[in-house]
Amino acid sequence: MTEKNLTCANCTTAACRFKNESKYPKFCLTACADNDLVNETIEIYKNDEVLGNIARVSAEIEGEFYGRLTRVEETIEFITRMNYKKVGIATCVGLLNESRILSRILTAKGIDNYVVGCKTGAVDKTEIGVPNELKLNRGCGHESLCNPILQAKILEREHTDFNIVMGLCIGHDTLFIKHSTVPTTVLVVKDRVLGHNPVQALYTANTIYSRFKKELNIS
Known part of the structure; x- marks a missing residue:
């Protein structure tokens, strides 16, 4: 691998955290950064009121x-400081209980919120071309598709000014996220296993429990 193909994944110093230039590796993206591009991003923060405030x-x-603070507490703090008036929650129906608890906490904090489940609309998966044999029920009856675009459009209709993915x-x-018309954060990332x-899959990637032994050459 040539130096020009090296990225932050190959860095062992993270010296950019404190601008410790003496410890930048030769391929450091900060040391080799396009200053015009760096300045362009700073100008965005300075001149775009919404993005700069975020x-x-x-x-x-x-x-x-x-x-x-936990991520839930950080999220509440962020909502409060950003002065968001109504929060949308786009949830997997498998996490409705967790979303229900989150909704109760937000309401108790005086934060208006609106929850939309992924199966809203009850459209069968075959409507978008999923063959019956690849449905969870293998075609034995109706199976609703997850409809995140509908979730985004419903929250847009409800005039939320910040959305949470559950x-x-x-x-x-x-x-x-692509169809959300307002800033969005992910509070829960699905991993049924x-x-x-x-991230637990990465924490155990170099152990006997790894599912990536072949990729990481672990015996």
């Missing part, structure tokens, strides 16, 4: 509560 508030929450499937979360904790 960036500032996020940094302030990190600075004040690093390692002290455990939508891979790809479905992509579609929701690991209890919705996908």
Whole structure:
């Protein structure tokens, strides 16, 4: 692999965190950065009121509560500081209980919210070309597709000004984020095997429990 093909994945210093230039590797993206591109991004933060405010508030929450708040608490703090009036929750129906609890917490905090499940509309998967043999029920009756685009459009109709994704499937979360008309965060990432904790697959990647032994050359 040539130096020009190396990326941050090959870095062992993360010296960019403190601008420790003496420890930048030769291929460092910061050291080799296009200054015009860097300046362009800073101008976006400075000149776009919405994006700039998101960036500032996020940094302030990190600075004040690093390692002290859970992601749920951080999300509530972010909603409050951004002065969002109505929050949309796009949830997998398999996490309706978790979304119900989140909704109750937000309501108790005085935050208006609206929950939409992924199966809303009850459209069979065959309507978008999924063959019966690839449905979970293998074609033994109706099986509703997940409809993240509909979730996004319903939340747009409800005039939410911030949306939360709760455990939508891979790809479905992509579609929701693409079609959401307001800033969106992911609170829960679905991983049915690991209890919705996908990073555990990476934590165990170099152990005897790894599912990536071939890729990582682990015996």
